[in-house]
Every structure is written in structure tokens, then in C-alpha cells.
Amino acid sequence: MGWFLQNAWLIPLLPLIGFAVITLTPIQRNKNASAWLATLLMVVATVIALGTAVEVASGVKITADGAAAAHAEETAHATGSAAEKGVGHKFEWREPNIVRTIRWAPAGGDVPFTMGYIIDPAVAAMLVMVTITATCIHLFSVGYMAHDPRQARFFSFISLFTAAMLTMVMASNLLLFFMAWEIMGLCSYLLIGFWYDKNYADPNQITPRQAAIKAFITTRIGDVLFMIGLAWLWTEAGTLELGTGPGQVFNPELLERLATTTTSIGISAATGIALLIFSGTIGKSAQFPLHVWLPDAMEGPTPVSALIHAATMVSAGVFLTARTFPIFQVSDALPVVATIGAFTALFAALIAVGQFDIKRILAYSTLSQLGFMVAALGIGGWVAAMFHLLTHAFFKALLFLGSGSVIHGMEATVGHDSNTAQDIRNMGGLRRFMPVTFLTYMAGFLALAGFPGFAGFWSKDEILADAFRANTLVWVVLSLASLLTAFYMTRQIMVVFFGAFRGHHPRQQPYAFVSHDDHRHEAHDPHESPWTMTVPLVILALFAVFGGVVNLPFDGFHHLADFFGQEAGKLNLLVMGISSAIAIGGILLGWLVYRNAFASSAEETDPLERMMPGVFKALNRKFYFDELYAATFGVASTVLARLWTWFDEQVIDRVVIETGRFTQFLGQVNFIIDDAMLNDGADLIATGTQVAGDRTRRTTTGKVQDYVALAFAGAVVLGVLYLYLVR
Amino acid sequence: MGQYQSPCLVLCMNTLITVLFLIFAALILTSAIMTVTVKNIVHAALWLISSFFGVGALYLLMEAEFLGVAQVLIYVGAVSILILFAIMLTRDLEGSQNRQLTPRWWIALIVPAALFGLLIVPTVMTHAWQLPPPPPAGQPPAISGAQQIGTAFMREYFLPFQVAAILLTVAMIGAIVIAFEERERRRRVLTLVEQVRLRQRQQQRQQPAPRPEPAATAVQTSEATGGET
């Protein structure tokens, strides 16, 4: 009883061991061994995580002295007592099932600085989600990366990535949280740029290493603000421990003080801290306006995309806001959160409509779905956001791995060229070649589109129901976004899996493709992937279909809300009806528009582009955001540089030159005075110095023993003076 | 020695300890004086070892067993060996016959003599030492030993302990770097396989037109410099 909770620290440790072993030992020379080692360790971690979740669900609590107490009575601390500013459900910080810390880095001060882990229901749910998806992704990668020469490195990186995520989820204080968060940033950089030697013929196309730098720098903006927020919180609270007790950040008195303190810029301290922390979420979860890195992160290997989009990186952002929700509750930041989330949801969904790259469509859909979650948090739907976070992780991992499988199959026909192999216009009719991938992909598609009964339907519906009750505008925006979601996913399905296969005559690239591996097998048909890739798909498909069962909106079926011990939204048949209609309508619309698209050739124009070319161009160019940033921040820095050059040449140089001339003039005056009056005196002094120097030079013998003798003689003299005269 | 103690034993032991102390003191001082005055530097090093032994024995007499053994291990076992090595690496045969003292050795005599006579002896002799009272009879005095030292190193003196570890590492690396002699190009004895391969290549090379070897002169110079070191 309680063994899993006691030893939950093993969960992040196992992938970390995998990372260390693969990196440091000779096993790295064996590709298969390292891959299977990492996967095996993840399986063990998954088992422990499941055990932990079971123990949490059965109410085991471990007190500070290590004793396990079964079915301890629920004790909850109301944290929003200061001011109920949130319009949604009341969120209460639950007493964790186990808190285990060790003293670490004694930094002075009254509060001991600790490191450790917390397990509460939210953490347990995240652990289960992260370990299962990460295990599936590991297994998938065994097949997907089988031919990559750097396979061992890949597995060490994703193990570290997973370990960092798990550490972050379990962290008992925000500093450890931040450290794990930053390790994830590093890992995303390493993994997005994993194919760092890849080049494209098109000089404007972003390469993996550029994408990696872009992702790193963009998220860095958010991270720095997040760190400032943490520093502010530290100065206010003197601690970064999670919890409601005295000396912990969610202490009701502290929160009340934060909410009532007004800073010089007119907002309360709580609002300021919440906004800064939310900046971290914006960066990591790629919310508008820092969303630009996520689509380009598609340059990494597909399992990495799945890992970033489903299990780790972007979930981390949402989890951050969810974790620090008590601070948000007493602040005025929630409307901002809701606005940014809703806007991103709609905005990204619009862009997704105009994309042709199979992974980029999914990337923008991730942005959109993250917008849903953030918006849900913003309107107080904490349970809805977490619910959607969990279901989305499963079906988005499924979709990404499915797209990886599709790409893997396509490469058999069009060669190892990501531009060709990932372009949906080159696909078509793949359901005949890859039945397992097709069926599982359909499951993911229906879940994402919100088709009634699938996992995504229930979670999205819960968000929409909360939004309907809390803020009609947000509801309208999110409904529009979900309509678009159904539409663009239908578009993708129609173009990829239905119609005729066009891969034997792919689109001609505007730039001649140059590759080390330029062998196209145009005679080959696409093929189904090996079992290591399809088994994870099937596992994840099961979750995508049945995952919603954990939290049905009917009375008595709110299992997840009960598990979290939080209040959740009620069943709203009107909203459910509308959202069902929207989903089915979006799918129908997509079917109508795309049923005959690209029927004959991959070179055809998109039907939507035929209908409204201008709008489609804007969507395809992502609303020109990259160009906008280049034209604003990029140009601004160029202009500033030019300005400085001008200023340097015209003002500073001029001043320097004129000063020089003036000095020259003074020098001439001085020369006259000097020559006439001072030189003789100076000569005298110089001669005297020289003579004195010559005399005293002899004491410097250059022999170290003389110096030491002199030093000791001085010591003796001083000692004698002290001993016989002073005392 | 058992529980049985006669009053004579205590007295005799005290005398014995005094005598031992005097013997050790004489050994230490004689050896030290021989160390600094003897002509042959190797003999000086050997006398130094004898002095180290005396100091180690003194530690044992003062019931610091761990330090006594550590003194033998580190000074006799390591430092003096190091010194002997250094002497033998830097020995110039004629130099050992020359005078061993600097021309101004009388200065060097005056300063320590003044230090000793004017400062150390008056201070030591006139100062009132606050000795702790002797322990009650029949109860052994609490003396910290090796175990306490270990505990102290892991508790109060943890940081100095780590610093000492780093110091030793740095000293080791520093000593290697300072004393390292870079061979110009090490001439290696070829293995049999290499010789065979070499001969094959030579034959292959001789079949086409023999071209002048620009490397030959370079190798000669490198041999010349290599032979020097």
C-alpha cells in the first residue's frame, strides 16, 4: 500500500537513466540496444505511473512521516477567498497525496529551500498521459528511426525530454518546475534540429537548424518573462513551494496580500505575476503572438513532433497555468487568458485550412486546440481544460504518429524528400495501401473534429458548455474554430486517404531537389508500416475512441472531475446539440468541397483557392505573420542599426576629431611653456632619481632567499618591538 | 596492559615518556640540523626522512595515531620519494662537490637565531597556558581519534575537505604540466605488420617514376632535434 507513491520519483528517473546510459556507456554504439533500452525503461515508468494513479484514485495518502493512510477524508482548502474574480467554477487546491522533499542548496533565509515531488490527482493524470503517449512514441520511433545513423542519440534526447517533462509535472516547487521546463526547451532545440545537416534547394525554406534556433529564441521570450514572474513571486512570497500551507505560494493569506497589493503600474501584484507566468505559457504552448515557432518545429523527425505536440512541450504550457491557477484566480489576468486562447483557436484554425503539408496542418490544429484549452482556463473551466489536455494528447499523438506512418509509406514511392513526401497533394487513396494507418487515423480525425461519441467531442463540448455559460463571445469564437477544425480535417482526410493515388507523378518542385539520397522508387506503391509503428497507433486509437468515457457530462459520470475533486460544468443539451451539428456540418462541408479535389493530377489548384484566391493565399501564407515579424522587428533592428551608424559617423566621430584638434592646439601652447620653464627642473629631478635608483638597485639581488631573509628579519624586528617596547 | 596498575608503573611510565620525548626531540633536531648542513643533497634528503620519522613518533607519543601513521605514509612514503626522484632527475655531478651554502649564509644564520632567541623562547616560556584540569581518576580522558576526524571532515570541515581535494588535483595537474617534456616526435619501434606494410608500400612507390622526397630533409632536422631531447 503506497509503494507506488513512495517510489514515484522513479518515474522521471527511469528515462533519465536511459538518457545517461545511452549517452555515457558503450551501448550507444548499438542502435537497437539503445532504442529498446529507452523503450523498455519507458514501459516500466508507465507501469509505475499507472500504479501511482490507481493509488491516488483509491485515496491513499502518505503523511510527512511516511505512513500510508488509506481513504483519508477529503480536506480541501479554499483558495479564492480573497476575491472571487473568476467567473467559472471554483478551483480549490487539493491536499496532495504525497509530498516528499529533501533539503537542497541551503540558500539562507527562514524557509529551507527544497527539492522534491508532489503527487496529487492532477499530477497523477498527467503522469499517466505523458508516460503512455511517450511510450507509444518511443515504440513508434523504434520503427520510424530504424534507418537513421544517429538513432542512439535520438533516443537519448527523447528520453531526456520525457524525463524533464515528468520532473516538471511532479515538481514540488516552481524553481524545480522551471529547471525542468528549461531542460525541455533545450531538448526541443536539440530535437527540432536533429537533422541539422539537412539543406533545401529553396533558400527561403526554413532548415531544421534554423527552425531549432527559431523555436529556442521564441520560447525564450516567454521563458524570460516567466522567470521574472517567478522572481517577483519569490520577492513577494519568499518561497516557491507549491501548496497552501504557511510558507507556500498558495497560502490564502499570501494570495490575499498579493491580490490587494497594487503596484506602480496600476495592476495588482497577483495580476502582474499571473501575466508574467502566463507569458511562459504563451511561449511554450505557442499562443498568439509567439505561435510562429511551432509550425516550423515540424522540421524535426515526426516522433519529435508528436512528442512536442502531444505529450510534453505544449502541454507543459497549459499545465503551468493550470498548476498556478490559484494565483490566476485572485488576479485580473483571466480575461486576457481567455482572449488570447480564443483568438489563437480561431486564428490557427483559419491558417490550417490553407496548408498543404500534412504535418503543418496538424501543427496548426494543435495551436488551435491549445487555444481551446487556454480559453477554457481563462473562463474558469479548469476541469474542462485538463480534460481536453488529456484527450487531445492522445488523439494528437495518434494523428502525428499516423502522419509519420503515412510519410514513411510515401517515402517508398517519392523518396526521402520531406517536401514531396509530406505534401498532401501527392497522396490520395492511401486507405487501400495502409489500412491500419487509415483506420486509426480516422479515429483520430473523428476525435479531433468533435464527432459525437469520440473523446474529443466530450472534452471540447465541456469547454463549449463552460464558455456558453460564462462568456458568449468566447463561445461563438470557439464554435467557429471547431467548425473550421472539422472542415480542415475533412479536407486532409479526403485528399490523403480518398481519391486516386497521385504519388507516382508528384508535383514538380519550383527548385530542383538536390539530395544525398535521391533515389525515387516511383514504381513502388506506398506500403503499410512495420508492427512497431502500427501497434502504438492502435493503442492510441483506443484512447481516442473511448477516452471520453472518463468524464461524461452526465450526473454520476463526472469521473475525472471527481478524481480531481473539482467542480465541473453541468450537462447543457443545447450546446451539445449545436456542437454536434457544427462537427457534422463541418465534415459535410469539407466532403462537399473536396470530394473531387485533385481527382486527376497533383498539380491541380485547391478547390478553395479557386473559390476565393485572395483569402486562400493569405491563409496559405499564415496571414503573413512571418513576413510581418520580418517587416517589423527585423526591419526595425536594421533601421536602428543604420541610425546608429549615422549617429556614430556624424556625431561621435565629429566630436572626437574636434576634441583631438583642440588638444593638439593645447599641446602646442603647452610645449612652449614646458620647454622654457619646466624641462630644466624636470631634468634635475630625473638625474636625482637615477642616482638614487642606482644606489638602491643593489638591494634587489634577484635571489629569492635574500627576499625571504629580509621578510623574516622584518618580522623579527616587528616582534621585538612589540614584545619589548609595546607590551 | 590490563586493569592492574601499580603506582610505580605510573611513575615509571612518566619517566619513560619523558625519556622517549627527549630521545625523539634529539633525533628530530639532530636530523634537521644534519639536513640543513650536510654537504651531499641526497644525504640531506635521507636525514630529512629520519627527521620525519621522529616527528611521526612524537605524534604517536602524543596519542595522535592517525596523524602519526599519516605522517609516515605521506611524508616518508610519498614526499621524500618525490624529493629523491627530483634530486636524481636534476643531479649535476660536479655541482654536488661544490659548496652547498650561499655566500651570505651568515645572514641566514642570524635571522633564525634571532627569531628563536628573541621571540620564540621568551614567548613560550613566559606565557601562562590554560591547561584543562586532569580528568578524574580512573576515567580515561576524552581524546578525539580517527573516527572523530572522519566525522569532522564530513560535517564541519566539509568545504575545506573538498577544497583540499581540489587543491590536490590542481597540484597534480600543475606538476604534470610544469614538468612535462614534449617530445618533438616520438620515434616508435614498428610492429611486424607495419614493417611488412611499409615495405610493400615502398615497393609500390619505387615502381612508378621515383620522385624527389621533400620530406627527407625535414625528417633529418626533426631527428636532430629529437636526438637532443
Next chain:
Amino acid sequence: MPSMTEAVPLPWVLTLAGALFCVGLFGALSRRNTVGILLGIELMLNAVNINLIAFWRYLEPNVVAGQTFALFVITVAAAEAAVGLAMIIAIYRARQTVNADEVDSLRG
């Protein structure tokens, strides 16, 4: 049990240490050979250690600081010997001499 503290007064030990220190100092100041200087320094360090141990034994036998410090001194002495001898070897290699009075590039 009879012990050193009863048999020998503290000033005797301190005088021995002082004498050893002065002998070592004389060696360090008067030797021509650089290794000889090092020998003198080792003697001085040993004198310091005798002092530390004597104070520990006589004044605070149950406080471990004296022995600890002596051990640190031994550590430093070992490091000093290693680096010093390495320097002597380097000097010998550069100048073909180990005589301290011939190494005077800093003479004024």
C-alpha cells in the same frame, strides 16, 4: 593511564617545534641547491604541525580541530612538494642548474 600531558610540559614541545622551525628556516635561507630549500620548507611545515598537535593534545584534546588542521597542512605540504619539485625540474631543464643563486633573472 600516564600520558604525555603529565610527563612533559607543553613549553618543551613548543620549544622543540620552534627550534625545528628555525633550523628549517636556516636551511631554506642558506642552501644553494633548490631542492635543499624545499627540504628546509618541509621542516618548517613539520614544526607547525607539531605545534598544532601539541595544542590539540594539551589544551583541547576532545576538539578535533587541531588534528584536522594538521592534516590540511600535510595536504598542502604534499601539493607544495609536488608543484615545487616540478618547478625545480622545469628550471633545471631550462637553465641546466638547480642552484638558487644562479637563478636571478629578476636582479635589478
Next chain:
Amino acid sequence: MTDILRSWIGGALPDWLIVLIAYLLVTTIVLFYAVGNFIMMVWAERRVVARMQDRLGPNRVGPAGLLQPIADAVKMFTKEDIVPRNADRWVHLLAPIVALAPVAMMLAVIPWGRGWEPVDLNVALLYMVAVSAVSGVGLMMAGWGSNNKFALLGAMRAVAQLVSYEIPAVTALLTVVILAGGMSLLELPYMQAGVPIMGATILCGDPAGCSPLLYSTITSFPGSPNEPVQALDLGLGWWVFTPVGFLGFLVFFIAALAEGERTPFDIPEADSEIVAGYMTEYSGMKFATFYIAQYILNFALSALAATAFLGGWQGPGVAALANMGGPWVHVAAALSAFYLLAKIWILFFVMIWLRGAFPRLRVDQLMDFAWKLLLPLALVNIVSASLMVGLTQWTSAQWGGLISLDGFAPWQRQLIAVLVTAIINIAAAYWILAINQRPKQVEWDEEELIAAS
């Protein structure tokens, strides 16, 4: 010994004289014991090596050549004592003594049998190492004092080897210090009672019904060192049976071979290269002294290895005899002394065997072996030893609350500790060996080689 003397002649002589006589007697006995063993060792080595080389060995003097060493000794004593003309006379004369004396001092702290312990020094392990290091000075003196290039070269090789291999040896002994929780040699055999691998595991259920022939009071590791328990005692809880002890023993024994200049490591006196090393200019008595020093060093190091890892005098039956009390205690002591002697001789046989089997190492291989193989293994072994102590003895509070083994029974914890350390040691050994077997980069400039040849 003091007590026995007191009971014999108590009162007739002053007490301090009795103590002095007791010390002198013990010293004499131990020295004679060692020298007697030396004589037998020389004979055994010659006979065994001869057998391995398909020869007979000395077989003329006495039965089976047993008196050959005595004949050799007579020859040594009657030889001319030569001091080279330009040698440093005093250094040359003192060197053999300085080499022999510390080695003889090592014998003082070894527990030769149950209750036969000459000196109880609480830093005995360190003392053994420290004193054995002193004999390096003797070798250096011999090399320098002989005024002979071969001698100097041999001495420098010998001392370099001695100093290098001291480090793995000490590091391997640190394992024992960690396991025993102290540096006293006296306690070690008592701690290695019990049954193999686990020590005191099979506890006595009913204190009244336990036969003293099978069960005795043990303060044995693994278990709880501070609380003696009644446990099954076969006298076989030797540390060499645990993974930590096994690796430690292996490292220490190899390092001891090198310190004793035994054959795979006999570079300092490699007669095919540098005549007889530092012994080149010695003859007669002084040569014999060096010879004795070397063999007694081997003897002492074998005794140390046996005491630290092979249970010392511990063996089946010793505890049972001792528990019977009365005169049987002396029988137990004799039996235990026999056990220690047997272990020493087995180790010495292994040394002879290695001499018959292995060629000599090259100097760079020698250094590589110490620094790249033995030292890393010993360091890993220290980690394992610490883990072993931690896993068997610490409470969860000492682990910072991270590892909770509180509920387990002692034997379960011992099993966990043995498994964990075994995994660590095997993995480390595999890894270190794999690294060392990586082929060296063969770099050679063809042009230059062609030009040079």
C-alpha cells in the same frame, strides 16, 4: 602473553620488566615465525616452479631438498662482503636494513590467530600501508648508493611501481574500511564469521535451544554491526564471497603482486634488461637481507589480503571450539592460526603459479594497468561498498526519505544489497574492460617512415 608471564613469575620481577619481556618475546616469536616461513617459501617456490617447467628442482640436500635453503644461507653468510669503491658507503650499507625493517614492522599488527594478536592499533590498516611504503626509501638508497646505472634505473623503476600500485591497493582496502566501519585489523576476522555471502543471516530462533557448536554471537556485516546477534556460525562469512569483497580482493591481490615485485610485475629486477636492478651491487649478507625483505613482504601482504578479504583466521570450527571454553580455547586458537597460515600459503601458491605462467609486462603496460584498470575498478568498488552499507543498514531518514527499505527483513535487505552491488560491479568491470580493449589509434606518417627506413 603478559598475563601468562605474570602468572608464572609475577612478583619476582617489577611489573614494567614483565611487560617489556612479554613484548620482546612476542616480537621474537613473530620474527622467527616469519623467517621460518621465508625459508619454506623459498624452497616451495623453487620446487613448484621446477615442476611447472618439467624439472626436479633442489632435491639433493636433505629429504626432497628441504635443507637447500639452509645451505644457501650458509653460502650467503660466507661470501665476501663487497662495497664498490665509488659507492656511497653508509647509504649502501644502510639500504638493506631500511628495506627490511619496515617490512618486519608490518608483521606486528596482523592477528595471527584467535586471541593471538601482537598489537592492537586502531589505525592498523593504514599502518600496514604506510610502513610498507617506507621500504621504497630503502630501495632508493640501494639504487643511489651503489653508484651503478643499472642499480639506479632499477631503483627508480621499483619505486615508481611501488608508488603507483599503492594507490589501487589503498583504494581496495578502503572498501574494507567502509564495510568494517573502522581501520582496526583485529576486528576483521570476528566480523567475517557466519555463513557465506550473507554473514549473520540465519538467526537463532530460541536463545535457550541453540547449540553453541553451531550458533554464536556475531557482530557481522551485512546486518547490524552494533548489535551482536545469535546466528549460525560456520566461520565462512568471508567478504570475498560478496561482490564487493570479491572485486576488492582481486584488485588488492594484483596490486600486492606488483608491490611485492612478483613475476608479471618484476620489472625492477628484470635480469634480462637491467641485470638485477637495485640489487646489482649487493652480495652476501646484504643481498640476503634484500631477499628476505622481499619474501617477508609477500608473506605480510598475503596475510593482509587473507585477513581483510578471506576472513583471516576465521574458518569452520573455530567458533565452536572457542564456545566450548576451557582448554579448548587454545585448541581453537591453534586451529585458527592454521587456517590463516593455510590461506597465506594458498595465496603464495597462486603467486608461484602466476610466475610459472605469465610473461613480464612492459613498463607502459604496467602503468596503464594500474591507472586505467585497477584504479577505476577500485573506485567503483568503493561506491558499491558504500551502497552495500547504506542498503543494509540505513533507515529511510538517512537516505533523505527517498529510498524506503524500513519494512524489509535483514536478509531481504542483504539480498538486495548483494544484487545491486553485483550488478554495479559486473557492469563496471565489463565497461572498464571494454574501454581498455578499444584498439589504439595507429597513427603513422607514411612519408616519414619511408624516408626514415
